[in-house]
Amino acid sequence: MNKLLEVSGLCVALKRTAQPIVNNVSFTLRAGTALAIVGESGSGKTMTCKAIMQLLDASRFRVSGNMQYGEEKPISMDDKRIRALCGTKIAMIVQNPMTAFDPTAKIGAQIVETIRAHQQISRRDAYASGVLALENMNLPRCEQLMNSYPYELSGGMLQRIMIALSLINGPEIIIADEATTALDVNNQSIILNELEKMKRSGIGLLLVTHDFGVAAKLADEMIVMRKGEIIESGTVYDIFAAPREPYTKELLAASILAREDRHD
Numbered sequence: 001m002n003k004l005l006e007v008s009g010l011c012v013a014l015k016r017t018a019q020p021i022v023n024n025v026s027f028t029l030r031a032g033t034a035l036a037i038v039g040e041s042g043s044g045k046t047m048t049c050k051a052i053m054q055l056l057d058a059s060r061f062r063v064s065g066n067m068q069y070g071e072e073k074p075i076s077m078d079d080k081r082i083r084a085l086c087g088t089k090i091a092m093i094v095q096n097p098m099t100a101f102d103p104t105a106k107i108g109a110q111i112v113e114t115i116r117a118h119q120q121i122s123r124r125d126a127y128a129s130g131v132l133a134l135e136n137m138n139l140p141r142c143e144q145l146m147n148s149y150p151y152e153l154s155g156g157m158l159q160r161i162m163i164a165l166s167l168i169n170g171p172e173i174i175i176a177d178e179a180t181t182a183l184d185v186n187n188q189s190i191i192l193n194e195l196e197k198m199k200r201s202g203i204g205l206l207l208v209t210h211d212f213g214v215a216a217k218l219a220d221e222m223i224v225m226r227k228g229e230i231i232e233s234g235t236v237y238d239i240f241a242a243p244r245e246p247y248t249k250e251l252l253a254a255s256i257l258a259r260e261d262r263h264d
């Protein structure tokens with residue numbers, strides 16, 4: 001499979017105290033596959049993704065290491081180039097869709113703005129593309145959705161709209177940070193199916209999750225993080241069949257218990 005993104009020796013530290021937050025993280029993401037980053041809260045999963053997307057405030061955090069995306073090296077790009085890359089080829093879906101949308105603007109206006117930020121097309125064409133993107137997500141009454149404010153919609157609905165939005169500029173990589181965590185079981189399953197479809201279409205998925213069930217359903221490979229470091233990595237099959245580290249075994253057991261509770 002084609003390599004999409006190679007991260008090597010990624011480190012993030014607080015500038016003020018030099019405290020390391022992410023330490024020497026390396027992985028390869030391939031087209032049409034999913035790589036899960038699992039670990040307990042605070043283990044550095046989100047900071048790893050934010051470092052890839054160059055979303056960390058440079059006055060507070062020092063990011064070092066190497067990243068290779070095709071011929072490009074996102075880590076050494078200037079702001080303008082990284083924004084262009086991250087709005088098109090690399091997209092991110094976050095945990096809480098409520099915070100991802102501007103509460104004061106209608107969904108349609110936000111979709112049109114996102115499309116026109118990266119494509120030179122008219123408002124009318126961007127609007128039509130937006131409706132089509134929502135329809136492709138099997139969302140109901142898409143014209144009405146375009147005319148709604150975020151607060152008028154449920155979390156599950158907004159998450160599906162965010163996924164539609166993340167696909168709109170034809171990304172090769174989607175980073176999904178706990179994309180199903182805040183959702184009920186029904187919406188979780190809808191989102192997991194959409195992510196599965198993306199993978200089948202050739203997109204590389206970087207899945208951040210503390211839920212081994214999500215990793216089992218979607219991921220091909222996984223890395224387990226603890227205190228900012230990778231402590232175990234391998235294929236999902238191998239890690240589930242024979243976790244090496246006691247921490248991985250604990251996470252796996254906790255995840256199975258949480259699932260049993262949810263289904264009781």
Ligand SMILES: Nc1ncnc2c1ncn2[C@@H]1O[C@H](COP(=O)(O)OP(=O)(O)OP(=O)(O)O)[C@@H](O)[C@H]1O
Nearest residue numbers: 014021039040041042043044045046047048178210
């Ligand atoms: N804005 C911040 N300023 C300073 N330190 C931070 C900041 N955000 C996170 N950290 C530090 O980075 C560590 C890793 O945080 P991160 O958000 O990557 O964890 P995570 O594994 O994604 O956890 P969760 O599953 O809860 O989102 C945290 O323990 C915290 O010490």
